[in-house]
Amino acid sequence: MSLGLYWNRVLTMGPNGRFPKVEMYFLPVMCQECSNPPCVQVCPTGASQQMPDGIVLIDKAKCIGCELCVKACPYGSRTLNPETKVVEKCTTCVQLRESGSDPACVINCPGRCRFFGDTSDPNSTVSVAIKKAGAENVHSLPDSGNHPSVKYILHPKNGVWRKP
Template sequence: MSEIENAHDLPYVHNTFSQVDPERSPHHWVMVIDLRKCIGCQSCVVACKSENNVPVGVYRTWVQVVEVGQWEVDPNGDGPVAVEGKTYVPSVKRFSLPRLCNHCDDPPCVEVCPVEATFKRQDGLVLIDYPTCIGCGYCIQACPYDARFFNPIQQTADKCTFCVQRIDRGLLPACVTSCVGRARVFGDLNDPDSEVGALLAHYSTQGLDIAAGTNPQVFYINLDGDLVDAATAYNTVYPYAAGTNTNQYDELTGRVLLETPTGGEGGRA
């Protein structure tokens, strides 16, 4: 369990994040993810695991595969899914949504840590001082993106660091270098000539769960409402059907809900 690196001795902030002055900070690291270019190959997930030695069963970044659309009643009555006398056919599309810690500008995880073990560095990174962590799990509860987890080996909270050990040496994060479609772009928002600056200037971008007021610093291009709906809690939760394997008609939303297996030890894929 090694302490987090801070090669340039940047100040740490624990409390009120307006203390982070973007003018005086040497960098403001952000990530832009262009969803039009993500092909769902999961190589970023593999690269992250390899670079950061992330244990089996937990993930610092993961690519969520989201099915968008509806199951519609088949007028002929021979759709693949039959519920209550009707049959349904899928009218759905699949999207990939790469996710990681959003390195929020107002991170609730940092605010709630009882021992100041996690902090925001002046250049925008939200990091953890592992030897200090008491493992209470409050930061994990407070993160709206489920970006934090308990590292099963070192038994502390853990999360994406934007590959701090690489960017302090002038390298890109592992997930960015391995992205085959160049969907992940990393850079310095303080630098007007950076690629992220250009992307943010040219495209309309969206953040995940911006209603939470966390000010996320991972920006998505082409993140539409259907995706957000399916990839946040702001939708219906799956009706509990332990031991059954039947598709259900949800009276609340008028949708057919497919049985999906739940549980398991944090298998993100």
């Protein structure tokens, strides 16, 4: 990955409200792994693909750098690499995961805020975190029919999102 490309933009949200009720938080916006991904639908070469597990990946050998997928992504999760002329995005660290590891951002997050897993498995770390947070605290980014898979725990009960 070249310097200047973003696979995981961290936005500063706020400050919102009026003193003393002021709120500010940070929102990482990586690929939202849409269940119905517009980036795959518009890709003319089949470079953007949805894998059997639902993860969306880019086959760089097939990418012609047309950037149709960049325009189609509702979250700005893709960028054209100006050196290689192919589009890049978060890969969910697929190579690391194939070796049994969690993604690098999950392993290295100092706040232990990030989880990766299968939400259809009620015993997965991510399912347990969502359950502990409470459904009212679990949100997705706005959905335009693309059905994002990434969930955000906002306003969590004290400490419930941290790993033991």
